[in-house]
Amino acid sequence: NAGVTQTPKFQVLKTGQSMTLQCAQDMNHNSMYWYRQDPGMGLRLIYYSASEGTTDKGEVPNGYNVSRLNKREFSLRLESAAPSQTSVYFCASSEFYSNQPQHFGDGTRLSIL
Amino acid sequence: GESVGLHLPTLSVQEGDNSIINCAYSNSASDYFIWYKQESGKGPQFIIDIRSNMDKRQGQRVTVLLNKTVKHLSLQIAATQPGDSAVYFCAEIGGGFKTIFGAGTRLFVKA
Numbered sequence: 001n002a003g004v005t006q007t008p009k010f011q012v013l014k015t016g017q018s019m020t021l022q023c024a025q026d027m028n029h030n031s032m033y034w035y036r037q038d039p040g041m042g043l044r045l046i047y048y049s050a051s052e053g054t055t056d057k058g059e060v061p062n063g064y065n066v067s068r069l070n071k072r073e074f075s076l077r078l079e080s081a082a083p084s085q086t087s088v089y090f091c092a093s094s095e096f097y098s099n100q101p102q103h104f105g106d107g108t109r110l111s112i113l
Numbered sequence: 114g115e116s117v118g119l120h121l122p123t124l125s126v127q128e129g130d131n132s133i134i135n136c137a138y139s140n141s142a143s144d145y146f147i148w149y150k151q152e153s154g155k156g157p158q159f160i161i162d163i164r165s166n167m168d169k170r171q172g173q174r175v176t177v178l179l180n181k182t183v184k185h186l187s188l189q190i191a192a193t194q195p196g197d198s199a200v201y202f203c204a205e206i207g208g209g210f211k212t213i214f215g216a217g218t219r220l221f222v223k224a
Contacts, residue, residue: 004156040121042202042214043157090156099145099164099206104156 002026006091006105013081013112021076021108023091031097032074033058034066036087037107043090049074050097081112121200125221132190134218136203141184143205143213148177148188151200151217160188160201190220198222 007022025032030051035043035058045058047066055066063085065077074093078085088109092102126132138146144165149157163170163177163186170177176189186203202217 040216042216044214045212092156097210099210101147101149101159101162102212103159106154106156 004091004093004103004105006089006108008108009106010109011111013078013110015081015083015112017081017112018077018079019081020078021089021091021110022073023075023105024073025091025093025103026072027093027095027103028071029093029095029103030071031094032068033092033094033102034064034074034076035090035092036060036085037090038087046076046089048097083112086110086112121217121219123219123221125223126193128193128195128222128224130193132188132193132197132220132222134188134190134201134220136186136188136215136218138184138186138203138205138215139213140205140207141181143207145206146177146179146186147204147206148175148186149202149204149214150197151202153199157202193220193222195222195224 004025033048034046044060049055049068052071067075088107090107092104094102147162148160150160151157161172161177163179168179174191178187200217200219202215204214206212
């Protein structure tokens with residue numbers, strides 16, 4: 001039972017480069033989320049998709065774009081990476097966008113030089 | 114594995130003792146609360162949840178207490194084991210189903 005799978009696990013980019021972080025869940029969940037986690041801070045929501053076909057901005061969307069490719073997959077794109085985007089990125093899913101826990105992947109550790 | 118939360122509050126307990134981890138939440142309108150455990154190099158993992166119409170909920174070796182008067186949440190771990198060493202953080206969900214995550218507390222279990 002894979003749960004939430006994120007790729008890649010590690011990535012180093014140069015300032016200005018672009019990349020896409022991939023996320024897939026196999027739990028038939030309707031809602032998916034992208035967070036970033038920085039030292040000493042709580043998870044901060046970048047974007048979310050409450051259901052297939054919809055995406056909405058979270059707390060820190062600037063510099064990012066997302067695509068809900070289908071019910072299983074939700075990708076996060078950095079168009080022009082900046083050092084401030086160095087972070088650990090987590091994808092999560094939940095059955096519905098409501099009062100219920102989220103299931104997380106193991107993260108992508110991204111460094112931007 | 115990579116460390117997250119380099120400047121987190123830390124709780125150090127002896128193996129076998131009980132642990133109490135505290136969390137102050139921000140929104141008095143929040144009506145659902147969750148505790149997560151995050152091991153080094155891993156994603157957060159659900160431990161236990163509680164709704165605002167309850168003040169206590171028990172799971173296997175864990176108990177969550179909710180005090181809405183002072184907006185305080187606690188996680189009690191009974192007979193703490195080395196495998197409990199991790200970062201623990203609370204999350205609150207309020208209006209619009211927005212989730213707010215705390216920064217967390219790092220638990221060290223001494224053998």
